[in-house]
Amino acid sequence: MASLRRPLLSLSRLRQRPCIQQSIRSYSFHPSPDPAGAPAPSGTAPTSIADIPRPKATLHTLRQLYKRKIPIATITAHDFPSALAADQAGTDLILVGDSLAMVALGYTSTNQVTMEDMIHHSRAVVRGTKSAYVVADLPFGTYEASPEDAVRNAVRLIREGGVEAVKLEGGKEMAVTIERLTTVGIPVLGHIGLLPQRQAALGGFRVQGKTAASAAQLLEDALALEKAGCFALVLEAMPAEIAEIITKRITIPTIGIGAGSACSGQVLVQLDMLGAFERFVPKFVKQYESIGVKTRQAIGKYIEEVKARSFPAMEHTYPIKPEELEKFKAKVGSD
Ligand SMILES: Nc1nc(=O)c2c([nH]1)NC[C@@H]1CN(c3ccc(C(=O)N[C@@H](CCC(=O)O)C(=O)O)cc3)CN21
Ligand SMILES: CC(C)C(=O)C(=O)O
Numbered sequence: 001m002a003s004l005r006r007p008l009l010s011l012s013r014l015r016q017r018p019c020i021q022q023s024i025r026s027y028s029f030h031p032s033p034d035p036a037g038a039p040a041p042s043g044t045a046p047t048s049i050a051d052i053p054r055p056k057a058t059l060h061t062l063r064q065l066y067k068r069k070i071p072i073a074t075i076t077a078h079d080f081p082s083a084l085a086a087d088q089a090g091t092d093l094i095l096v097g098d099s100l101a102m103v104a105l106g107y108t109s110t111n112q113v114t115m116e117d118m119i120h121h122s123r124a125v126v127r128g129t130k131s132a133y134v135v136a137d138l139p140f141g142t143y144e145a146s147p148e149d150a151v152r153n154a155v156r157l158i159r160e161g162g163v164e165a166v167k168l169e170g171g172k173e174m175a176v177t178i179e180r181l182t183t184v185g186i187p188v189l190g191h192i193g194l195l196p197q198r199q200a201a202l203g204g205f206r207v208q209g210k211t212a213a214s215a216a217q218l219l220e221d222a223l224a225l226e227k228a229g230c231f232a233l234v235l236e237a238m239p240a241e242i243a244e245i246i247t248k249r250i251t252i253p254t255i256g257i258g259a260g261s262a263c264s265g266q267v268l269v270q271l272d273m274l275g276a277f278e279r280f281v282p283k284f285v286k287q288y289e290s291i292g293v294k295t296r297q298a299i300g301k302y303i304e305e306v307k308a309r310s311f312p313a314m315e316h317t318y319p320i321k322p323e324e325l326e327k328f329k330a331k332v333g334s335d
């Protein structure tokens, strides 16, 4: 049993343990098939990638992508529809990020989300996810004080939230905590570089690793987190060259956000890449759509039509047989 006391240093070691794999998988619950996610009727050729059934992604799946140098596509989801969209589009990994605070709940900082918020939103995301691997952020204040806090709250995210793994921010100062989590079978995604939860201490959202000394610190942190048992690392807002060197020096995947294309995968906040979050737009965001503008236009049109009584039209209303209507009018008196 001595081996169980060791941290699970790598994905491959985790994978070798069927009991752990099973227990990780059984944490996630995927209730009855929803209509939107239903497979195409038999006999019809699939018309989109969403119609081709994909098995549920596991740590093993992510490891395979990494080994084959296939980029790991990651995107955040904060509720049922955003999870359905990400999952059906074919993302490998869904992150229930604490960016939830800013993009979905209107707070000014990620540090205002609670465990209850994260659990509530994780449950909705898990209900909308069939294939992607689901990871949730441990919110600020729930893991820093002690490894015991971290284990207790990670277990809550997994058992109550239904996610498969947790992410936490920090470098080698978090290694002991991460070791504790991975030792008890909780997969951990690390996060170094720009750490939004430390915004107050760092004086804002600042690019990291811009000096030789701070870049060396990032590499040191990455190595410590790999050793502590992280299955992958998020690298946020650092020069692409630094992220590339870190990626080459470690044997677990790096998921970049503002860290260049050499990372083993990429992540973006869904509402950022859809063009729905307009309070600020970090340099690393590419807006693939402008749904903020489109949504306002659609709602504006609706309001206009309501005011003009051109909505609802006949097709949006329910009929009644003329004889029933006549009887009704006779009974109550017609206007
Ligand atoms: N909508 C959203 N997207 C995110 O990516 C995100 C959040 N919210 N909230 C939590 C953190 C905060 N993040 C941020 C926020 C702002 C910048 C930003 O404005 N950065 C400047 C560079 C600042 C510098 O010069 O050092 C930029 O121009 O990109 C970066 C990351 C990333 N996370
Ligand atoms: C931006 C990603 C990495 C994140 O931590 C979040 O969405 O909270």
Ligand SMILES: [Mg+2]
Pocket: 097, 098, 099, 110, 137, 196
């Ligand atoms: Mg986060």
